Amino acid sequence: MFTNIGLRTVLKTSAGVLRESSALCSAVSVKPWTCSSALFSGPTVSRVAGSFAVPPPVRHYARVAKKKTTGHDSQLRDLPPTMLKMDYAAVPLAETTDDLVKRLLSLELASHSEKLQLKKEQLIAKVQRDENDRSSVEVQVAILTARIRNYQEHLHKHHKDKANKRRMLMAVDRRKKLLKNLRLVSYDTFERVCEQLSITYTFPPEYYRRLTRRWQAKKEFCIKVFKAVQKQKAEQRLKMKQNLRATEKKEAKEEAV
The missing domain is CATH 1.10.287.10 (S15/NS1, RNA-binding)
Known part of the structure; x- marks a missing residue:
């Protein structure tokens, strides 16, 4: 029962929309089949006097054509097409043949x-x-x-x-x-x-x-550690030198006595 009531309401609303669209089409003096498609397709400029004008849609222009890259210089450009193939270059008979056979044996038709x-x-x-x-x-x-x-x-x-x-x-x-x-x-x-x-x-x-x-x-930290180690080693060397000098002086005094 409830489903029948729902279907009836949907049909009534759709019929009302169709009546309004047909009335608008008659006022604008446009064919109804074209006007209905225009209404449901998207926003268009209204032709009724006193109504607001909807701006036209933005055109989607084509993309800019890509510039054609210049041809790359081939390493084979210095090979003339009249040159014979490698297999027939040492054959003396290939130079005395007619033009058609020489063309078949030349680089013009080579792979x-x-x-x-x-x-x-x-x-x-x-x-x-x-x-x-x-x-x-x-x-x-x-x-x-x-x-x-x-x-x-x-x-x-x-x-x-x-x-x-x-x-x-x-x-x-x-x-x-x-x-x-x-x-x-x-x-x-x-x-x-x-x-x-x-x-x-x-x-x-x-x-x-x-x-x-x-x-x-990490590199900066390693450099700091390296400098600190070098400084400690320099201090140890200085202490060792000082101790060595002190022992040498002590020995010299003992020998003098």
């Missing part, structure tokens, strides 16, 4: 891995000790340099590639160790390798620890 392999060979030829040198420190540094620059070009386009970023950092650490050992063993060779490969060697910081308040307070 990125083939171009990268040719760049590695060029860097190796700059620093290797002799023609058969393939395992010296200089050759390893050249191979790592070509690999690191390839990773840098890739990450400039795909900056969210975490796997290749990790591989690049591992290669950078490996090259740092090799250059550090080469600098200690042969400084002239180290300078020549850095000059030929255009590598800027920077010294690593002495300490990698992050500075915090706790660490700074």
Whole structure:
């Protein structure tokens, strides 16, 4: 019984709202189906004379377009497209073939891995000790340099590639160790390798620890303790010297007597 009474009251109120909305629509001379949707959609400017004007909603403008980044200089830019691939460079017949076959054998239609392999060979030829040198420190540094620059070009386009970023950092650490050992063993060779490969060697910081308040307070406390200990040791040394002088004077007096 109570549920029926509740349903009746709800229906009566909804019917009253619909009558008011239809009356408002007729007064504004707007179609009822459009006016009802406008009433329930949000605040709009009223057209009835003597009523207050509701401000229009704020427009949501589009975001500012991101500036396009300039292209990263590739290490393969100095390789001309007419150059033959590494496998066909030593073949004399490849130079005398027609243009179509030469184009197929050139770098114009070569893959990125083939171009990268040719760049590695060029860097190796700059620093290797002799023609058969393939395992010296200089050759390893050249191979790592070509690999690191390839990773840098890739990450400039795909900056969210975490796997290749990790591989690049591992290669950078490996090259740092090799250059550090080469600098200690042969400084002239180290300078020549850095000059030929255009590598800027920077010294690593002495300490990698992050500075915090706790660490700074602990450091200051350790310095105070160290100074206090040094002061106590200096006082002990002074006392020992004084005692030694007093014993020496006493012995000298006893010998004189």
